[in-house]
Amino acid sequence: MKRNTLSYKVRQYLMFGGVGTALFCAVVIVPFIYGIYLTFTSWDGVSPHKPFVGLANYAAAFADHDYWLAMGRTVIYSVFAVVLINVLAFAMAYLVTSGVKGQNFFRAGFFIPNLIGGIVLGYVWKFVFNRAFVAIGTALAGGEQVPSLLASPKGAMFCLILASVWQYAGYMMLIYVAGFMSVSDSLKEAAMIDGCTPAQAMRNVTIPLMRSSFVQCIFLSITRCFVVYDVNLSLTKGDPYGQSIMAAMHVYNTAFTYKNYDMGQAEALILFVVCAVIGITQVMVGKKGEVEA
Amino acid sequence: MKKSIKKLMVLMLSVVMVIALAACGGGSSDGGSSGGGAGDGTSITLFNSKNEIQEDFENLAKVYEEQTGVHVEVYYSQDTVAAHLATKYASKAPYTINMVDAKDVYSLGKQYGADMSDCAWVGDTDYAITVDGKVLGFPTCIECRGILYNSAAIKAALGEDFDPASIKTLDDFKALLDKLVAAGMATPTAVLGPDWSLAAHYLQQVYEEREDPEAFVQALYKGEADLINDPKFNALMDTFDVLKEYNMFKAQGSNAEDELVHQAMSEGKDAFQFGGCWEWNDLLTYDYNGPVGIMPVPQNVQDDYTGKLVGGGSKYFYVDASEYTSEADQAAGKAFLDWLATSDEGKTFVSDTCGMVSPFKSNTVPCTNDIGKAVKEYVDAGMTVPNYDYDPDDHYSKLGIEMKKYLDSACTREELAAAIEAYWSSTTPVEH
Numbered sequence: 001m002k003r004n005t006l007s008y009k010v011r012q013y014l015m016f017g018g019v020g021t022a023l024f025c026a027v028v029i030v031p032f033i034y035g036i037y038l039t040f041t042s043w044d045g046v047s048p049h050k051p052f053v054g055l056a057n058y059a060a061a062f063a064d065h066d067y068w069l070a071m072g073r074t075v076i077y078s079v080f081a082v083v084l085i086n087v088l089a090f091a092m093a094y095l096v097t098s099g100v101k102g103q104n105f106f107r108a109g110f111f112i113p114n115l116i117g118g119i120v121l122g123y124v125w126k127f128v129f130n131r132a133f134v135a136i137g138t139a140l141a142g143g144e145q146v147p148s149l150l151a152s153p154k155g156a157m158f159c160l161i162l163a164s165v166w167q168y169a170g171y172m173m174l175i176y177v178a179g180f181m182s183v184s185d186s187l188k189e190a191a192m193i194d195g196c197t198p199a200q201a202m203r204n205v206t207i208p209l210m211r212s213s214f215v216q217c218i219f220l221s222i223t224r225c226f227v228v229y230d231v232n233l234s235l236t237k238g239d240p241y242g243q244s245i246m247a248a249m250h251v252y253n254t255a256f257t258y259k260n261y262d263m264g265q266a267e268a269l270i271l272f273v274v275c276a277v278i279g280i281t282q283v284m285v286g287k288k289g290e291v292e293a
Numbered sequence: 294m295k296k297s298i299k300k301l302m303v304l305m306l307s308v309v310m311v312i313a314l315a316a317c318g319g320g321s322s323d324g325g326s327s328g329g330g331a332g333d334g335t336s337i338t339l340f341n342s343k344n345e346i347q348e349d350f351e352n353l354a355k356v357y358e359e360q361t362g363v364h365v366e367v368y369y370s371q372d373t374v375a376a377h378l379a380t381k382y383a384s385k386a387p388y389t390i391n392m393v394d395a396k397d398v399y400s401l402g403k404q405y406g407a408d409m410s411d412c413a414w415v416g417d418t419d420y421a422i423t424v425d426g427k428v429l430g431f432p433t434c435i436e437c438r439g440i441l442y443n444s445a446a447i448k449a450a451l452g453e454d455f456d457p458a459s460i461k462t463l464d465d466f467k468a469l470l471d472k473l474v475a476a477g478m479a480t481p482t483a484v485l486g487p488d489w490s491l492a493a494h495y496l497q498q499v500y501e502e503r504e505d506p507e508a509f510v511q512a513l514y515k516g517e518a519d520l521i522n523d524p525k526f527n528a529l530m531d532t533f534d535v536l537k538e539y540n541m542f543k544a545q546g547s548n549a550e551d552e553l554v555h556q557a558m559s560e561g562k563d564a565f566q567f568g569g570c571w572e573w574n575d576l577l578t579y580d581y582n583g584p585v586g587i588m589p590v591p592q593n594v595q596d597d598y599t600g601k602l603v604g605g606g607s608k609y610f611y612v613d614a615s616e617y618t619s620e621a622d623q624a625a626g627k628a629f630l631d632w633l634a635t636s637d638e639g640k641t642f643v644s645d646t647c648g649m650v651s652p653f654k655s656n657t658v659p660c661t662n663d664i665g666k667a668v669k670e671y672v673d674a675g676m677t678v679p680n681y682d683y684d685p686d687d688h689y690s691k692l693g694i695e696m697k698k699y700l701d702s703a704c705t706r707e708e709l710a711a712a713i714e715a716y717w718s719s720t721t722p723v724e725h
Contacts, residue, residue, distance in 0.1 A: 013475030032634075044400075045375070045376075045379035045382075045383075046375075046378065046379050046382040046383075046404065046405070047403060047404060063588065065688070130545075130548070130550060134545075145545075146544065147544055147545065147546075148545060148548055149546070150545065150548055151547075151548040151701075208364065239547065239548065240547065240548065240701070241694045241697055241698055241703070242690075242691075242694045249439045253687075253690065255376075256373045256375065256376035256379075256686075257373060257686065257687070257688040257690060258690075259375055259686045261379070261399075
């Protein structure tokens with residue numbers, strides 16, 4: 001059988017990737033395209049009629065002050081969370097690949113938060129911030145009730161960042177662990193023989209060779225942070241005073257709570273574009289300097 | 294040989310995946326089917342949006358099936374009601390009977406609801422929702438708002454029985470709170486922090502407790518209402534200030550957890566809380582030390598609306614009459630609602646099993662809910678102020694934020710009034 005004909009390749013692809021492609025199209029591509037179509041209509045979510053309104057929903061979305069405030073908040077949250085997640089994940093990966101005693105135990109322990117769903121994780125942290133920390137604070141203040149961190153806008157943002165870092169750092173750690181393991185010991189040894197200190201070997205040999213791990217981790221953490229919803233819902237629910245409503249929650253509220261499906265859909269698409277542009281730019285910039293061992 | 298085994302494995306894997314795919318497709322289309330039959334009888338679907346009665350509803354459906362042969366499949370969703378029903382309509386498989394909030398009847402019901410004018414229950418209630426001459430909403434229960442009180446806690450503190458009728462004005466209320474404080478109950482009130490409680494329930498009274506709520510709301514839309522000089526607004530906010538002052542969860546303010554507020558009321562750690570009869574199930578979750586009753590919000594302004602609870606019909610059913618529900622299923626849906634309102638089993642289900650206050654006059658089954666019992670007395674005596682059901686969808690959430698600021702003393706009453714006026718005047722009026 002000739003293996004370089006188009007029909008052979010197509011058949012091979014369909015055999016192995018056909019079902020996956022069909023499913024992907026059915027649950028991602030088709031709804032996505034349909035979603036784009038809906039942004040040009042004034043559909044109320046239930047009516048069989050979908051009147052065409054052109055770009056009116058985009059105009060409304062761009063004029064929605066609260067949406068852009070939420071977007072701004074999301075950017076701030078994402079910057080802090082992405083940096084902290086990656087710094088912590090890298091440090092943990094270094095720890096669990098450095099031969100420290102019980103490193104497998106640490107590896108599993110650090111990864112466990114990622115196994116807890118965002119909603120549950122949010123409630124767990126809410127309990128910690130509202131009850132445990134308040135009880136400790138009250139005891140330290142001599143019995144005078146102290147407010148929860150979640151009661152102030154900055155405190156709520158801090159809590160969201162902390163919970164997200166706790167959730168994702170373990171997951172990103174696994175990718176960094178793979179990165180560390182992929183760097184050959186002989187290269188590091190060669191650097192040391194050439195007079196590098198361990199820190200110099202890390203900076204000049206290990207980290208450049210792990211660039212693809214950084215690109216992946218930063219991409220994953222940016223995209224996840226930009227569309228955060230579950231932790232936002234269960235931990236702060238937008239409180240206090242709507243000051244911790246992130247972009248995804250605003251989109252949900254617009255579409256489903258305020259029943260502006262059309263505008264909510266347009267805002268969701270804008271969020272997707274912003275997220276995609278940042279993510280793709282980061283990957284392209286990151287990939288440029290990648291080196292092969 | 295090896296090659297043929299490989300081929301066989303690839304073939305088997307493909308078959309398994311295709312079967313899995315087919316199973317997925319089959320499952321989703323079965324899930325929301327409103328037509329078709331179970332066995333020989335008719336089968337209809339019902340969407341219940343009161344989570345706490347889901348199991349009881351399923352049991353009731355079994356009783357109904359035994360009696361009539363009609364299978365009623367009861368569904369519940371954690372999702373927002375409107376969002377969930379939207380997905381059902383989008384998948385062209387709506388429920389036959391849908392439990393929604395009153396304002397959804399004016400949107401969803403108006404668009405898809407069947408006219409139930411000819412149903413037997415219509416003449417038995419004052420709470421049906423009629424739109425354009427069609428009866429579209431079947432009331433499941435009556436729910437009222439007011440001040441919840443724990444009589445046992447008050448008696449334990451003061452050593453005497455509490456008579457809610459003795460609290461007519463805010464001054465009476467404050468005097469009692471001071472007595473409770475003197476008797477050792479340092480913080481006799483609690484305030485729930487969620488936006489639905491603060492805005493959709495408490496602030497809402499400002500619009501409802503007046504002769505013409507619609508005219509007042511229209512004045513708000515036009516920016517003509519002067520809230521800060523409005524006697525009703527000030528009277529209710531004065532009471533709110535007192536609830537705030539004696540609040541057990543003052544340090545947490547709007548961040549106070551509902552569970553702790555309910556636990557305090559249930560166990561009698563405090564004596565008063567603004568709320569309603571839907572909180573009964575929350576109270577029972579804890580070490581209930583009642584009875585807990587409900588009384589009107591005490592105010593120093595005395596008018597036709599003070600001394601009354603605010604509320605009315607709640608959680609409405611509409612029967613889907615869209616193209617996706619057959620005439621036979623619509624008739625079966627109406628018959629089920631008739632049975633729910635008129636049969637002994639239906640009456641017992643509402644008042645006894647679920648402890649709800651029945652909106653039907655012929656239902657004389659005693660309500661098992663302490664708060665509901667008190668509500669029923671007010672309803673029977675005609676001492677209720679009707680709900681205003683035409684708020685914009687973002688009302689409770691946007692003004693909930695302002696009420697939270699006020700609860701946390703992060704804004705003055707003037708600022709609150711200005712924020713409420715600004716919200717209304719910048720909002721498109723709801724058509725109804």
